[in-house]
Amino acid sequence: MSETRTRPKRATIFDVAAEAGVSRGTVSRVLNGEPYVSQSAREAIEAAIDKVGYVRNTAARNLATQTSGAVALIVHEPHAVFVEDPNIGAILLGTNTALSDADYQLVSLIIDSDRDTDRVVSYLGGGFVDGAIVVSAREDDPITAALERLHIPTVLVGRPETAPELPSVSIDNRTAARDITERLVSTGRRRIGMIAAALDRDSGRDRLAGFRDALGDAFDDALVVEVPLYSFHSGQEGMRQLLRRAPDLDGIFAASDAIAAGAVDVLKEAGKRIPNDVGVVGFDDSAWALRCQPALSTVRQPAGALGARAAELVLDEIRRGERQRGVVLLPTEVVWRDSA
Template structure:
């Protein structure tokens, strides 16, 4: 079996999310005596990975981070190789998946900010071509719209620290008196906290910050991050088990389970 991460090797080895996913998948496979191959495939490098995956080199593929217009995702969907996407597949791609309830997690974040009296709210979104990032932004903005807040400023990042810094700087220029920021990942949220403090803004007194993931960094940031917890290990283990089942009986596991998310309130909001 192969785990294919639709990112560069640098992202694979620097972001804890992928390590947590792969570790959980490996634990399931080890119990079955099945070896695991880990591959990366960006849009630019997908032609290197494709032949091994579709020519009988593996019996199943766990796909992580499938994005719109990614050549490998399109090829795998048409290949007949058993595939399970960890995360909802892009629109128009017919792949079974396991997903988190990203929209509901973002709803919880928005309601928490509203209940806290925050009214000048902005968002740092993830890559728009990634379904999870899009769902988080839509869940957040839809909840605010129901409360009468439309057209909130949105800066886009790629889940990295540097993109979170640039996004927070852009938001401060656009909205100097903002009092809350929702970031689509804890790494970007931690970067926003750092940027706000450098700009003389106190967190949470002046600006509340909420992240997403409940990654280890959420507990190390000062102040500790309020965030949306997603059950990463359960997510990866379930996707792996369903993939194993589909390798034995392709039509038995076309269900697409969605796992719940939960707001974890700490010091930053």
């Protein structure tokens, strides 16, 4: 025999007023933090709220104020990369901390397909968020175009050239890539290749440009393999391609630590000693860097601070109603370990 369950009746402000023996207006003033309520009435109302189980109707409040109290973190990466990449997790936590301090809710939205794009664009148009932070925005990204069209306060983590009107928080990927490649060259390596990733966005293109800057006339386009994602499996595939092209390679710059870890795995399978035969450097200083054996030389980027700063900028725009254009660049540093 089946049992029909009904949702319990939600306590209202009228229930609180009746229990406390005060007017609805007095309860409303307490809920809104307004003055001119006696201490005894305030205590009676707080006790009544606990007794009747009153929970403020956020949806009704948002409807009245035309705000949601939420900011979207939109991550334009496949599900596997979202789970695998420690930088995304650090950005998310940094964002959440800054939003939480401001009493805003974080809403995570992941773009893994065209269907996800359509769904997220529709969601954004429904007024469910007051602002948005976009991670890994591509060139001509329909998400950023929709955010601009909807006039939703938006900050990018990264700086795609096709969205110059939107403020962004980033690092100087080109200079950082140049610095670590020059350090690798200084160890005496002469046949240095690169596993380049994510060339459909600024970070990937700038890291390749920095690698080219460091090598100058010694740059060899045949020693660059392009892979789609900042992932371990992309690193494995890229390293296999490079070894087929140039088995005498003695140095590798991987566009991320996850890629470098995949490259190290393949090099060891091929009997290459690290760093004796091949020096390997990465980018991010994520958890992948310390999982590698030997530990990975890399570029440290402040992923958590990127998320926190992006949240501060979007909150500022929400409050002021004014967009601050431009790029905020956070510092990086080369961290040198035993892999090179």
